[in-house]
Amino acid sequence: MSTSLNGDVKSIPIRCVIEEKLDHQSCLVSSGVPVKPESFAIVPSNTLFKDVVKTVLLKLGYSTNEALSAKGEVQIKKWKPLDLNSVSENEQASVEDMLGDLANIATLRIKIRPRSDDVKDKLLLMLLRQPYDALASKGFPISKDIVEGIVTGQDNLSEKLLKEFYLWYDKHINSPEGDLGEQRSASASKTAVGVSAGSNKSRLRVSFNHAEAAKLQEWFEIDAQPSKQTMNRYLAELNEASPRGNGFKLDLTNIMYWFKNARAAVRRNGRSTTSEDLSEDEGHIEKEIATVPPLPNSNAVYVIKNPIVGEDSDEKKGEPQTTRGVAEESDMEEELSVTDDESEMNDKDTPNELTGSSDVKTDNKKDEDDQLESQIRVPSATSSPQMHSNFVPNVAPRIPGYPFTYGAFPMAYLQSTAMQNSFYKEWNEKMQSAAAVVQAQQVNSVQQNLALLKADSLKVDCELSKAERQKRHRAFIDPVSEIPKLEQWFEKETHPSHYVIEQICDDLNRGEFRSRYPKLSPKNIQLWFKNHRAKVKRMRVGGSGINYNDLDSSQIKMSPPHLAVQMM
């Protein structure tokens, strides 16, 4: 990649991404850091690597001040960016030494303080959309005089006001819930599509509701590879049929991805269950269903009450019950667990594959499960379906003519009320005739396996004590110095990017507390955010619409301070 320059000194093109960011936001990481498009800077190959940021910025026309205050990271491909200082300890290493062979795949990510133009641009844009009074009513931190001064180029924001401005801007303009939110592009806000690579935003994930999944399933069975035109038709139909909140609409890519993933799932299914794995009879069943379009997202299994085993007249007959899956938030209250009798076929004495749900277990059945598990358990396989499948037959019997495994089928399939009566009646009839065969196979297989296992399991149970199983280590996060910080970050950004997580992690690890205790890893931070999201969501659901912003730390943080410290 190097080109000759002046005979001896070569030059190297460096791909750069420059982000404008306030220094003091290092502890208030903004989700809306303005990212400039990628650019290239040609720098002499003998430039000292430690000076590369400065050199690049000067080449790109930034001021010396900006160049000196900037910070840089090197990113190879899409891997985690590394701080320049951590890449090389050799002060004399040149750009050629460090990036000579990596120029094609390395990106220099540079963070600089925003130019005053940035504030001015933002102000002008906001004032175009609403009068100053409207901003002021939302607690806009800058006085009218100063705003006028900035807009006319006669004034600059102090460091303090700059910080307040960006905090306000992030809260009211950048945040998705921002009351004065920018008119984002239709593709960004009105659709459910993920964000482009390299963006700081976390990807948005669509959950198809049951009705949508049912339709997609239906269409998939008609044609697993519909044309774009057809998918556009599906899209229009779905968006019309199931309007989402906030004008949120599905995008064609969502449909495309769904079909793509569905096809992939079909292939996976075909591969995972070979005829060799099956007994003769089981193989027969599989062959019969081989011509049936399999469940697209075969992993999305909804456990329903067994219509044969669990004839509970008190329950809504045929009402599907979910234990997990694509249930959306609004569906959460409707989620029921499998009840005692009805879960008979779903218990752990039957193959996991029967339900496809590895964790289906109710409190009522827990003791029985434990007893049974103690008979057939292998160490460190307590919740591994793969391990279970070593001991129970991978039957996954399905009813000919239906793409669902016995004991489980997509709840979505029942969402269409028109389908419910005819489908369920027919399904129930076929299920009854299949049930006897299936049940016999299962009992047989389980008995055989138990017999085979008896000696081994006893032996193994003795050999491997509980202590030898992998022990979980629990990270300890200081409720005094660290939790408040995390909460502050959470309030700002509930889905921080990897980069932000790294920053948070670094920041916490620099704290005094971490000098005495083991460092946190980004994984710990990621988990904290994940669990905190779940917690806030729980509180919202349970507390009938509590807004996180309305909660203070004491309400969110209910756990007593931990004293013991045990790290991963």
Added chain:
DNA sequence: CCCTGATTGCTTACACGTGA
């Protein structure tokens, strides 16, 4: 018993390679 960090399984999104 409760809180919360950690784990698991599933679903959707995306990157990349390959072949027509």
Added chain:
DNA sequence: TCACGTGTAAGCAATCAGGG
């Protein structure tokens, strides 16, 4: 160039499990 397959990252719900 495009469509497609494959692998995997990322996110979520449910659950487990350590520790006060």
